[in-house]
Amino acid sequence: MNPILVNVRRGGQVESFHRGALAIVDADGAVHTALGDIDRPVFPRSAVKGLQALPLVASGAAEAFGLDDEALALACASHNGEPAHAATAARMLRAAGLGPEALECGAHWPYHDVSGRALAAAGATPTALHNNCSGKHAGFVCLGCLMAAAQGQDPAAFVHGYVRPDHPVMREVGAALQAATGCDLARSPVGTDGCSIPTFAIPLRQLALGFARFGTGLGLSPAHAQAAARLRRAVAAAPFMVAGTGRFDTVVMDHYRERVFCKVGAEGVYCAALPSHGLGVAIKMDDGNNARAVELVMAAALHALEKKNEADETLLAGLAPVRLNNWNGIEVGQIQPAPALTDALPRG
Amino acid sequence: MNPILVNVRRGGQVESFHRGALAIVDADGAVHTALGDIDRPVFPRSAVKGLQALPLVASGAAEAFGLDDEALALACASHNGEPAHAATAARMLRAAGLGPEALECGAHWPYHDVSGRALAAAGATPTALHNNCSGKHAGFVCLGCLMAAAQGQDPAAFVHGYVRPDHPVMREVGAALQAATGCDLARSPVGTDGCSIPTFAIPLRQLALGFARFGTGLGLSPAHAQAAARLRRAVAAAPFMVAGTGRFDTVVMDHYRERVFCKVGAEGVYCAALPSHGLGVAIKMDDGNNARAVELVMAAALHALEKKNEADETLLAGLAPVRLNNWNGIEVGQIQPAPALTDALPRG
Numbered sequence: 293m294n295p296i297l298v299n300v301r302r303g304g305q306v307e308s309f310h311r312g313a314l315a316i317v318d319a320d321g322a323v324h325t326a327l328g329d330i331d332r333p334v335f336p337r338s339a340v341k342g343l344q345a346l347p348l349v350a351s352g353a354a355e356a357f358g359l360d361d362e363a364l365a366l367a368c369a370s371h372n373g374e375p376a377h378a379a380t381a382a383r384m385l386r387a388a389g390l391g392p393e394a395l396e397c398g399a400h401w402p403y404h405d406v407s408g409r410a411l412a413a414a415g416a417t418p419t420a421l422h423n424n425c426s427g428k429h430a431g432f433v434c435l436g437c438l439m440a441a442a443q444g445q446d447p448a449a450f451v452h453g454y455v456r457p458d459h460p461v462m463r464e465v466g467a468a469l470q471a472a473t474g475c476d477l478a479r480s481p482v483g484t485d486g487c488s489i490p491t492f493a494i495p496l497r498q499l500a501l502g503f504a505r506f507g508t509g510l511g512l513s514p515a516h517a518q519a520a521a522r523l524r525r526a527v528a529a530a531p532f533m534v535a536g537t538g539r540f541d542t543v544v545m546d547h548y549r550e551r552v553f554c555k556v557g558a559e560g561v562y563c564a565a566l567p568s569h570g571l572g573v574a575i576k577m578d579d580g581n582n583a584r585a586v587e588l589v590m591a592a593a594l595h596a597l598e599k600k601n602e603a604d605e606t607l608l609a610g611l612a613p614v615r616l617n618n619w620n621g622i623e624v625g626q627i628q629p630a631p632a633l634t635d636a637l638p639r640g
Numbered sequence: 641m642n643p644i645l646v647n648v649r650r651g652g653q654v655e656s657f658h659r660g661a662l663a664i665v666d667a668d669g670a671v672h673t674a675l676g677d678i679d680r681p682v683f684p685r686s687a688v689k690g691l692q693a694l695p696l697v698a699s700g701a702a703e704a705f706g707l708d709d710e711a712l713a714l715a716c717a718s719h720n721g722e723p724a725h726a727a728t729a730a731r732m733l734r735a736a737g738l739g740p741e742a743l744e745c746g747a748h749w750p751y752h753d754v755s756g757r758a759l760a761a762a763g764a765t766p767t768a769l770h771n772n773c774s775g776k777h778a779g780f781v782c783l784g785c786l787m788a789a790a791q792g793q794d795p796a797a798f799v800h801g802y803v804r805p806d807h808p809v810m811r812e813v814g815a816a817l818q819a820a821t822g823c824d825l826a827r828s829p830v831g832t833d834g835c836s837i838p839t840f841a842i843p844l845r846q847l848a849l850g851f852a853r854f855g856t857g858l859g860l861s862p863a864h865a866q867a868a869a870r871l872r873r874a875v876a877a878a879p880f881m882v883a884g885t886g887r888f889d890t891v892v893m894d895h896y897r898e899r900v901f902c903k904v905g906a907e908g909v910y911c912a913a914l915p916s917h918g919l920g921v922a923i924k925m926d927d928g929n930n931a932r933a934v935e936l937v938m939a940a941a942l943h944a945l946e947k948k949n950e951a952d953e954t955l956l957a958g959l960a961p962v963r964l965n966n967w968n969g970i971e972v973g974q975i976q977p978a979p980a981l982t983d984a985l986p987r988g
Binding site for chain 1: 648656683747760771831835836839841926929
């Protein structure tokens, strides 16, 4: 039974609450903080996009196709589908000589309502470029195009079906994930993600280990260590690309830059690397709640570990606790870290 | 500790799950089914809009202002903000001689994305008429206007501030809720709802009792019993008004008509009256999850109690379990009633 990590209060009473587990681990696997069951395999979903992007850089594809900070940050992103996100995904594909039709992630309306309404107002409908995973997929396509070139094959034909677990691109991506987390993916429960690639269930302990390694390079191959540093620099330089307007990842990394690499995943997962502490963080909410639950837990973890100055304090105080306002803007409650969480974390 | 009522599976593994409590009670308060803690007070939020609409009919206001089935159904609604919903709320206010400026619920973009995008495409922004609670509030305004007329007061001045707990309209609404549920609201924890009216915390046992009474008239005053029957007929005749395109309440009541009166509330609450069984149902999910969790529990309860024929079976099989499809339309998992829930309910 995982502890309550977040309470939602209304009128002084707990209206709803969220249980979950949290692991904070260093690059040797030593546990800094553990709350709940950190050894149950959980699907990390989009939280591991940074680890999945390692081959894009380590292979030389990023350099070969001239991918800049914006493009590399988008490769790690669950983005809002705002115009700059869709344009950057299109640019990545063009660099590799292909078009949006190469993407196999499916289409959905932008997460960002304003952008969705603007599309509708222009008489347009969303494409795969607006899919929150389009940058990750564009990165897969770039990797595939480099592999095709190395083998003298037609790029479009080679990358076709890249979402399949047995495709050379996806095998390379899985190998990077396995190397970083130390988890034997051949023995992991496997599901299909929202964008059709496989998602492997990995315990929080090993996800946190993977992010400690991603943040420090310790325990990674030299090529992956360099790639991780390049990706962290890219996201720090272009944090808008990793999420978008008003999103937690963008707000946090726009402030912390290279001090924090954090990434949300569907179903209440969050992972982060805190390089200066040598630590990785991995969180999963039992109920899969993203916006209000797992973000708040991540904010509490940052408050405990990455609060160095007044600017940090101001940012974090704006993220947790969260005021619950109604449609008239009246404060009617709060979303707060629960005692089990604040007691387990170091005093910030 | 409430039991797990819903499992979310991906790739054969439980990815997330939802705990909660369920009470099924008859109009005498006898417990038919209890799962979890049914005596902890919970905020019913919008689930009790039907009970809150009793004074609108019992006072004679509905008749005085010529409110038809559509209008009465909208008074019980958490609607999508589709054009017909906004137009009906405007019509209710006009019947009472007032305009949209009388509404104190605040404005928000329609729940129905297509309607929101159509508004945006027309260069418009949402008004209080698009607020999901606009029908309930229009009903409060109608009630207030009748009270003002009876006292020879100016309607607009009288209804002003009707959302305040001590306003005559809200006192009447609270009295109806107290009479139906048998809960002493003066001793209940109280919060402010999304639309600014007070919400009183009431145990599931008493919410279910209130709905058993609402469905049968037993235990209600004659005026409230008649009003309940009128509201149930109205919603059965105009189920689109109570929610809208694709919404659970509309789909279920469009099929069941007067056999079921059900109503969702924010933060994972659902209530229902099953008149032919003389039963009321009340559900609250711990984590406040609405769409995928509490709807599924209600579908399971209906499957157990209200499956009479093949058409019922077809409808309910389409509601639970739910296929989880990804952006490419591939089935990647299922949302299912958990064993604790199916074991507690009668075999459907």
